[in-house]
Amino acid sequence: MWKIEPERIVGWIKSAAGISILLSVAAAVFATLDRGPHVLVNTVVMGGMLALVSMGLAMVFGVMNIPMFAHGEYFMIGTLVAYYVFTPINAYFTTHPDSLLGSLGPLITVVAAMMVGALAGVASEVLVFSQLRKRSRENWVMNSFLLTVGLSVVLINGHQLFFGADFKGIVRFWSGAPYSILEVFIARDRAMAFFLAVVVVLAFWLFISYTRTGRAIRAVSQDETGALIVGIGLNGILVLTMALSCALAAMAGASLLFMYPSYPSVGLEPLYMAWFVVIIAGLGNVLGAVVGAFIVSLLKVLTVEYIGSGWDFVVPSALIIVILVFKPSGLFGSEVRGVLDK
């Protein structure tokens, strides 16, 4: 059982992680009291989704050492799939109001987006990254980064080429009155998005911590050669990692379709945010990314609330620059720092 040790708690509070988490909680509480509970609701909903995107980003970096610049494009793929799956389901639902398919529609949409996202991840690993890996491992971090830049350009403009540049959005996933908790109204879509994010983050955490495959993924992220020596199939793990992280991003995109209609460069904003998260959490730190996601989303919500919309890149990025200056390896540290220096 866990024992409460005062010294350790004090030590944690004095660490960068403790200070930043406590400060953010305090800021969140203050803003909620000051401006009303929608601050908290927005932070939590966006933070949940951001956690999904940035967890995948952190994992791809930790396991495969790829600084993924194309991660937002899997978010975009998620929104696109969700749009094309949900629109016919919704049309069917309006003609057959009490069919089972209709009421399960949003779930089917999200699952479909996850599957397509995973397939896209597998495809990009097999067609792109493994090709580079076969040829050269020298200067890997930079080369793979440029590769993801190219991938991002191709995917964004591929979307424009095949699906057009117009906004493809829906009004809502779940009809019905908003939930009311303590006199705060939360739209069903937001509540469900947050609920889904929590379920998936938990499931993912359990998978990483307690299953054999999850342990293998962590082993590869710690030491690739060591993992090979103890008989872990490296290629399988790499493909799986990519598929998982892309599925997470696509899922985030699908369940946020009501906020972000699908268009070619929809993935850029989540990408920026996710990079903010992984940089302050420490690249490759998956659990830190979950906490960091909520901090960044709080920063963004507070900026919009107190300074105005449109400033939400200026203030967070300025703050993150300051954080980076003082803590170059991120708030929560990271064990994979040796790789980053290349």
Add this chain to the structure above:
Amino acid sequence: MDNRTPSTHPVDKLLDLLCLTPLGASALILLALLPLIPPFNQEYLIRWLISAAFIAALSIAFDFTAGYISIVNFGFCAIMGLGGYTSAILADRIGLTPWIGMLIGALVAALLGLVIGIVTLRLRGIFAACLAWFFGLALMGLATKLVWLTRGPLGLRVDRLFASSSSNLSFYYLVLAMMVVIYVITRRVTRTRMGLAFKAIGQNMDAARTSGINPVFYRIVNFTISCTLAGWLGGFYAHFYGILTPDVMHTSKTVEVLAVAYIGGRGSLWGGAAIAFPFICGMELVRSSLTNLPGLNLVIYGLLLMAVMIYYPGGFAQFFDTYFRRTRSRLLGYLVNGGRNRSDAISN
């Protein structure tokens, strides 16, 4: 390899001073004559050539950082935009002539480059790239939100540089001259001991530090020079297009320059410039002839970047060095290597 002493012929000396090979010089002369030759003397083709020369000049300045100290300055076009905005606002508010405004823009960009250089000192590789990127995002956000200064997304109207003449020809020669000046500056800097130090830092920082190179100084100098040149080019951008929107600072613009620089060949400086002309003109051709397929040119762009990264990471410069520079023919050897010591030219 023969160990010839550098040729004393005056033409060779001049070329050596400009760091050009005879082939490079003739290519430049061809570029200068190009807008006078029939298919290229149409107004829209001159515009293509201008944007190609502009991207070429940017890619030289970009490669000066990316190819030498191995830090991808992901906020490069934001710094370019900063120079452009500075010059445009000065011309707009106090009526300063663009010629001086461009230099002040370069100075402001240099200051920011200095700041970024100092701030990224503790960071390496991808962290430094991200920090420069965040600087770029913040700058773009500022340009969007400081509406009283920049008119935000509405766009800032700027007087064009050669407003009196209807042709763009003078713009073309100006940007071509700027490209050559930038090339000569960066080339001359990298030919000295400093260039060696840059390369050493880029390849292995710890080893460089062990051999007595102070990375602090060299990294800051490199960043400042590269940003200065970008700011100067930004001034040209502002006074050529006549309108500035925050979009010039967008990451996708940096990606465009980055793609050209890397397809051209990292660490070569001239590779990006050489590849920019056929590349940009080809892209414009695809875009203007296939208007019913929007985005196709950029798909090709991305695929090309990926293909080069996977199959030929050295880019065009490496290809050229392997197949043309090591020639046995004396004439061709002179053309591609110049009058300088041959082995030296290859390693350069």
